[in-house]
Amino acid sequence: MAVINIRKKEVQIKIVYVGPGRGGKTTNLEYLFSSIRHRIQSDMVSIKTHGDRTLFFDFLPFDLGTIQGYRIKTQLYTVPGQVKYNATRKLVLKGVDGVVFVADSMAVMREKNIQSLENLRENLAFYDLDMYKFPIVLQYNKRDLNSPDIPILDVATLQQDLNAKLKAPYFEASALRGDNVIATVKKIISETIVSIQEHLA
Amino acid sequence: MDKSAKTKLASDIENRLDDFFGEQRPAPSATASYSLEKLKSAVLSIDWEITDACLTDLIDQSEALLPHFETDPITHALLRMLRALGRYIRKRKARSHQDAIKRVMSVFSSLETLINDKQLDEGQRKRIVAREIQAFKKLKEQIENQRAVKYAAVPAAPHDEREPTQNELSALLEHQKFKQAMQAVEERLSAEVKELKAKVDTLQNELKTIRRS
Known part of the structure; x- marks a missing residue:
């Protein structure tokens, strides 16, 4: 749950990017960081393995400014996507306020997307959070890969696989090119703040 | 939370987010970008x-960017480094x-920072490129030493055509000495085998003679 300091009029929100390994979670954060680094004081922290895979998490904190008199401090995290790092994923999800699920559009990743979403549901349930009533935005990444060599899933299939029950906002994106990366983060921040406000009301 | 308050909050959030993410940095030229x-x-x-195709692509794209940064020696140096690394990996394969791939990633990351981050001053830019050059030189030395030890063929190191350096010459001399030593050992062994x-x-003839008698 968000950290709210009434005296300082400050709200700290935690948004976590989840999804299958190599799906583009870190690339999302890197693109965001390169877009906003000239106006934020903080740095992006990444803990990677030798093969440049996310071992623990990436962390990008920034001060969004003031909304309705409250200063909004945002923390973006990614989790390692590889199946074996579930304990880390669970740990990073502790206290999460909003989730961006980065699905890999490559056809070969179809099963991994579904498994990863199911894993997210389980991990949220561990903290008594219902994924279906939780601020979540889906991002169908790697839309730029569409070529005969690399078949990608069409959006209808992705929607059917991942969003049929969730009915969450979704974006077609290319984290590498930056397409819809900012739109995704704007949407999740917005959804998260509204959700926090609703809980408080 | 009533509907109008919710709408107002959503609109305030949207405005703030537009302000925050809206202003973009001046981008490099469209073609370069x-x-x-x-x-x-x-x-x-x-x-x-x-794969060979990926490496050829890396070399081609580095070359395509070179003319855009002719007036920027720092970025130009990193691009040349990437091209050289690409050529080296394509030639030597497995x-x-x-550490060669790690170098490619690092050089590209620095290149991206140099091109995209307009806040970097000249000193910071120079420090970034100096760090990469140092790491590149270190890699070259390691490759040269490895080759001398492994008695490999004449180098296809990640550099352009130029005079060999002192290190390369000494590695080459070491390589020649080693070659001569190996030749001597081979000659001696073949003489012993003979x-x-x-x-x-x-002994076989003696055995035959004994059997006959």
């Missing part, structure tokens, strides 16, 4: 799978130094 994206794709493809064969023949 496009080529940089293509270079990034090439680099990420290598991260995924190292025999490439284990001698042994002659002894075996003599």
Whole structure:
């Protein structure tokens, strides 16, 4: 749950990017960081393995400014996507306020997307959070890969696989090119703040 | 929370987010920006799978970007470094130094920072490129030493055509000395084998004579 300091009029929100390994979670954060680094004081922290895979998490904190008199401090995290790092994923999800699920559009990743979403549901349930009533935005990444060599899933299939029950906002994106990366983060921040406000009301 | 309050909150959030994410930095020229994206794709493809096609793409994209940065020696140096690394890995394939790919990633990351981050001052830019050059030189030295030890063929190191450096010359001399030593050992061994064969023949003849008698 968000950290709210009434005296300082400050709200700290935690948004976590989840999804299958190599799906583009870190690339999302890197693109965001390169877009906003000239106006934020903080740095992006990444803990990677030798093969440049996310071992623990990436962390990008920034001060969004003031909304309705409250200063909004945002923390973006990614989790390692590889199946074996579930304990880390669970740990990073502790206290999460909003989730961006980065699905890999490559056809070969179809099963991994579904498994990863199911894993997210389980991990949220561990903290008594219902994924279906939780601020979540889906991002169908790697839309730029569409070529005969690399078949990608069409959006209808992705929607059917991942969003049929969730009915969450979704974006077609290319984290590498930056397409819809900012739109995704704007949407999740917005959804998260509204959700926090609703809980408080 | 009533509906109007919710709408107002949503609109306030939207305005704040637009303000925060709206202002973009001045971008590099459209063509350079496009080529940089293509270079990034090439680099990420290598991260995924190292093939000749990926490496050729990396070399081609580095070359395509070079003319855009002719007046910027720092960025130009990094691009040349990327091209050289690409050529080296393509030539040596699986025999490439284990850190060569890591170098590609690092050089590209620095290149991206140099191009995209307009807040960097000249000193910071120079420090970034100096760090990369140092790491590149270190890699070259390691490759040269490795080759001398492994008694490998004349180097196809990650550099352009030029005079060999002192290190390369000494590695080459070491290599020649080693070659001569190996030749001497081979000659000696073959002489010993010949001698042994002659002894075996003599013994076999003696055995035949004994059997007959």
